Amino acid sequence: MITIRVPATTANLGPGFDCIGLALDLWNEVQFEADDQITFRVTGEGASQLDNQPNNLLVEAFLRVYEICGQNTRGVAVRSHNQIPPSSGMGSSAAALVAGIFGANELLGRPLSQADMLKLATEMEGHPDNVAPALLGGLVVSVMNEGEILSRRYEVPTLAAVIVKPNVDWPTRVARAVLPPSVSRADAIFNIGRTVLVVDALRSGDLDLLRKAMDDRLHQPYRLEHIPGGKAAFEAARHFGAAALSGAGPSILCFVESGQGAAAESAVLAAFESNGVEARAFRLSASNLGAGVVTSAT
Numbered sequence: 681m682i683t684i685r686v687p688a689t690t691a692n693l694g695p696g697f698d699c700i701g702l703a704l705d706l707w708n709e710v711q712f713e714a715d716d717q718i719t720f721r722v723t724g725e726g727a728s729q730l731d732n733q734p735n736n737l738l739v740e741a742f743l744r745v746y747e748i749c750g751q752n753t754r755g756v757a758v759r760s761h762n763q764i765p766p767s768s769g770m771g772s773s774a775a776a777l778v779a780g781i782f783g784a785n786e787l788l789g790r791p792l793s794q795a796d797m798l799k800l801a802t803e804m805e806g807h808p809d810n811v812a813p814a815l816l817g818g819l820v821v822s823v824m825n826e827g828e829i830l831s832r833r834y835e836v837p838t839l840a841a842v843i844v845k846p847n848v849d850w851p852t853r854v855a856r857a858v859l860p861p862s863v864s865r866a867d868a869i870f871n872i873g874r875t876v877l878v879v880d881a882l883r884s885g886d887l888d889l890l891r892k893a894m895d896d897r898l899h900q901p902y903r904l905e906h907i908p909g910g911k912a913a914f915e916a917a918r919h920f921g922a923a924a925l926s927g928a929g930p931s932i933l934c935f936v937e938s939g940q941g942a943a944a945e946s947a948v949l950a951a952f953e954s955n956g957v958e959a960r961a962f963r964l965s966a967s968n969l970g971a972g973v974v975t976s977a978t
């Protein structure tokens with residue numbers, strides 16, 4: 681039996697569309713125990729949708745590792761306690777994939793390297809920006825290059841973030857379908873320089889630079905149009921700090937000075953609510969830790 685934990689992640693961080701992501705101090709904790717059938721029990725966030733549904737990404741990823749390693753398994757009993765809300769833009773599917781891969785790799789005695797796990801998680805997710813920080817922790821820049829993942833991980837200082845999740849249906853499939861198939865050179869240039877500055881600002885904790893640089897022309901303007909209350913909530917967040925869509929949305933991310941969290945949270949919640957959208961807030965910090973084994977305190 682083994683218990684592991686995997687962090688939430690926030691991808692894109694404004695201009696870094698599909699290539700940067702940051703781990704957050706919010707965790708799913710997953711226990712795996714060899715069994716003669718596959719069972720999947722969930723408590724916490726998303727339990728009503730996920731409990732007792734063993735055909736899911738986490739189990740698929742777990743079994744894939746066994747298959748790749750040429751190992752048979754009769755079954756596994758999975759128990760997950762989730763803090764990451766599903767469909768929120770906080771990396772719940774990346775956390776599920778990484779949990780399945782990491783858990784299987786631990787049970788098998790670590791046949792896969794970290795690079796192997798990252799490649800497999802990226803293949804299953806389609807892009808590396810959430811799975812990389814979920815696995816490695818910290819801030820990760822990653823791109824796919826002819827079947828290889830090129831990535832660099834950076835430690836980050838204490839960064840306080842508020843994430844406000846509206847209660848709206850916003851599948852990633854839809855969030856990608858609203859994007860234009862091509863972009864102008866001016867918009868590409870707008871994002872390239874800002875992405876480099878955002879990485880530097882996150883590494884150095886320079887909130888002033890982050891506030892000015894964390895802007896985007898490749899995905900946010902298109903997505904915010906379709907998220908109920910999204911534009912008002914985004915503007916409210918910008919008033920307090922460095923604001924972005926968290927991943928593909930629908931949640932709004934805002935990095936704030938310490939002491940500003942409560943005010944930012946209230947303003948963003950109020951913006952959603954004044955548009956008739958229920959929302960809830962998470963007060964988080966960046967995490968330099970990624971997926972890991974939970975050791976018992978005894």
Ligand code: HSE
Nearest residue numbers: 691698809852927928
């Ligand atoms: N980079 C991805 C996107 C994150 O913005 O669509 C969501 O999976």
